[in-house]
Every structure is written in C-alpha cells, then in structure tokens.
Amino acid sequence: MKLAVVGATGMVGRVILKVLEERNFPVDELIPVASERSVGKKVEFNGKEISIVLMETAIKMQPNIALFSAGGDTSKQWAPEFAKVGTTVIDNSSAWRMNPEIPLVVPEINADILTPDHKIIANPNCSTIQLVMVLNPLNKRYDIKRVVVSTYQSVTGTGKEAVEQLEGEINGSNPKMKYPYPIFKNALPHCDVFEEGGYTKEELKLTRETQKILDDRTIALTATAIRVPVQGGHSESVNVEFNQAFDESELRKILHETPGVVLQDNPETNTYPMPIYAEGKDDVFVGRIRRDFSQDNTVNMWIVADNLRKGAATNAVQIAEYLVQNNLVKNFSLV
Numbered sequence: 001m002k003l004a005v006v007g008a009t010g011m012v013g014r015v016i017l018k019v020l021e022e023r024n025f026p027v028d029e030l031i032p033v034a035s036e037r038s039v040g041k042k043v044e045f046n047g048k049e050i051s052i053v054l055m056e057t058a059i060k061m062q063p064n065i066a067l068f069s070a071g072g073d074t075s076k077q078w079a080p081e082f083a084k085v086g087t088t089v090i091d092n093s094s095a096w097r098m099n100p101e102i103p104l105v106v107p108e109i110n111a112d113i114l115t116p117d118h119k120i121i122a123n124p125n126c127s128t129i130q131l132v133m134v135l136n137p138l139n140k141r142y143d144i145k146r147v148v149v150s151t152y153q154s155v156t157g158t159g160k161e162a163v164e165q166l167e168g169e170i171n172g173s174n175p176k177m178k179y180p181y182p183i184f185k186n187a188l189p190h191c192d193v194f195e196e197g198g199y200t201k202e203e204l205k206l207t208r209e210t211q212k213i214l215d216d217r218t219i220a221l222t223a224t225a226i227r228v229p230v231q232g233g234h235s236e237s238v239n240v241e242f243n244q245a246f247d248e249s250e251l252r253k254i255l256h257e258t259p260g261v262v263l264q265d266n267p268e269t270n271t272y273p274m275p276i277y278a279e280g281k282d283d284v285f286v287g288r289i290r291r292d293f294s295q296d297n298t299v300n301m302w303i304v305a306d307n308l309r310k311g312a313a314t315n316a317v318q319i320a321e322y323l324v325q326n327n328l329v330k331n332f333s334l335v
C-alpha cells in the first residue's frame with residue numbers, strides 16, 4: 001500500500017503518522033507531503049527517515065490512499081488531482097463535508113455507505129465526531145428530538161500557534177497572538193469565524209454534520225462553541241431531548257456496550273471524563289449522566305475526547321482501515 005499523508009508536518013499530520021504506526025496499518029511506501037518550506041525535511045515512520053515531497057511529486061507516485069490534513073484550500077485544489085490518478089482521499093478539512101456527493105464518515109456509525117467509487121471521503125469535525133459517537137446509539141433507541149451542546153475546546157484544535165500562545169502566556173513570554181484575546185485564565189466564545197445569525201462556523205458544523213452523519217434531518221441541534229486553555233481534548237456539555245421516555249439504566253447500558261465509547265460516571269468516587277485523562281486515547285468518554293428534571297424525556301451528559309486522535313487522526317485512519325478490510329481501495333488487496 002502506497003499511502004500519502006498530506007500535511008505530514010502539522011499537528012494532526014504527526015498524530016496520523018503515530019496512529020498508523022500504532023495500528024500497524026499496511027503501509028509499504030509512505031509518502032509524506034508538505035509545503036515548499038518543508039521540502040528537504042524528513043519525517044520518521046516505522047523507524048525510517050523519509051523525505052518530504054511536494055504535491056506534484058506525490059501525485060505522480062499514485063498513492064492508493066491519501067490522508068489530508070492541510071486545510072480546506074489545499075484540499076479543494078489537490079484532492080481532485082489525487083482522485084484523478086485513482087487515489088482515495090480521506091480529508092480532514094471542512095472543504096468537502098457538506099457536499100452531498102461526498103460521504104462524511106465516522107466508521108462506527110456509517111462506514112457502510114462507502115463504495116469503491118468514493119474517491120474523496122470527508123472526515124468530520126473533531127467536536128462533531130465525539131458528539132455523534134454518543135448520540136448515534138441513543139438516537140436509534142430513543143429517537144432524538146433536540147440537542148443543546150456547549151463545547152469547551154482545546155487550543156490544539158486551533159493548531160501549533162495557539163498552543164504556543166497559551167504556553168507563552170503561562171510562562172509570561174509575551175507570545176505571538178493566534179487568538180484575538182489572551183486564552184490563559186480566559187474562555188473565548190469564538191471558535192472559527194462568525195457566520196449568519198451570530199453563530200460561528202464551528203457551531204454550524206456541529207448542527208449540519210451531526211444531521212448528515214446520523215442521516216436524520218429531524219434532529220434539532222443548537223451549539224455554543226467555546227475555546228478554553230486546555231491541551232488534551234475537547235469537552236462537551238450535552239442536553240438531549242428524546243421523542244419518547246427513556247430508562248436511565250438502559251441508556252447507560254447502551255452507551256457501555258457501544259464500541260469506542262467508554263462510560264466514566266460515578267459521582268461517589270468523583271469519576272467523570274476529563275481532557276487530562278482522555279489525552280492520547282482513542283475512545284470517547286461519557287459521564288455526568290443524569291435525567292434533566294426540568295423537562296420530560298431529556299438527559300444531560302458530559303462528553304470528552306482527544307480532538308487530535310478520535311477527533312481527527314484516528315477516525316481518518318479507521319476509515320482507511322475500513323476501505324482496506326472491505327477491498328474498497330483501487331489496485332490494492334490485503335490477500
């Protein structure tokens with residue numbers, strides 16, 4: 001398998017390489033791709049130093065799969081060029097997610113929609129992935145009517161410069177500002193850019209992507225996305241109203257039995273999900289489960305996941321694994 005990682009030197013790109021190694025993904029030839037300024041640099045993969053190449057070179061090498069994490073503009077321009085040579089692209093940007101022709105996939109939920117004809121596959125937004133991993137089994141059992149979600153998002157979601165701003169503010173080194181305001185000792189009600197109706201793009205992604213992934217436009221969802229001075233992962237306070245009554249112990253059992261979801265919920269022992277615990281793991285952690293006494297058929301939950309792993313790199317690699325395991329990759333078969 002020839003596999004390209006586009007954006008190999010970025011935060012998510014580096015985690016993709018790590019996850020590919022951890023999961024022994026069947027890579028015979030890794031093709032790390034980055035911008036002009038990274039040409040000549042090398043990345044380490046499976047104990048080898050591999051030179052970074054430019055996009056044009058990578059396309060000529062005709063990779064079977066290309067994992068993109070290089071921003072929407074790069075993906076818009078180059079994903080179709082890879083597709084033309086038969087590469088299957090799994091893209092982590094928002095560029096293709098709402099295109100009706102492009103599948104938006106969380107493997108545990110809807111990988112079965114994938115066919116060999118899908119040459120560009122969209123990886124959902126990190127805050128969406130952890131949310132739908134929990135909503136999906138509950139929607140199937142109790143039919144979700146409405147979701148109200150407030151996110152508390154890690155600076156790693158913005159990237160290296162945001163992490164450097166936080167670290168700089170903590171050690172008092174007067175860092176370059178990535179955010180419009182200090183993030184240390186602060187909370188910014190502003191993730192991504194503001195769009196119509198006073199919502200940010202991040203908040204609209206949660207609504208639109210959730211409905212597409214669950215294939216259920218009847219779900220009403222409103223979100224408020226907040227940036228907080230946290231490194232290890234995104235946290236979400238979620239209020240879910242169902243169209244029918246639910247049994248709390250059954251709801252817990254459903255989540256406990258959902259692959260990729262881990263219940264962490266015992267107030268007596270202060271057991272609940274936290275980013276410092278979720279960091280570096282691939283599961284989605286859920287706790288603080290409690291009936292909303294202010295409204296019938298409604299439950300409150302707290303959901304935490306490492307936004308660079310299950311929220312990005314691991315989900316993308318799991319999509320690639322599904323393609324390989326189901327012989328959906330052109331000119332490649334495991335047997």
Ligand code: 2RA
Nearest residue numbers: 125126127153157158
């Ligand atoms: C963020 N979800 O956290 C967005 C993109 N990674 O900023």
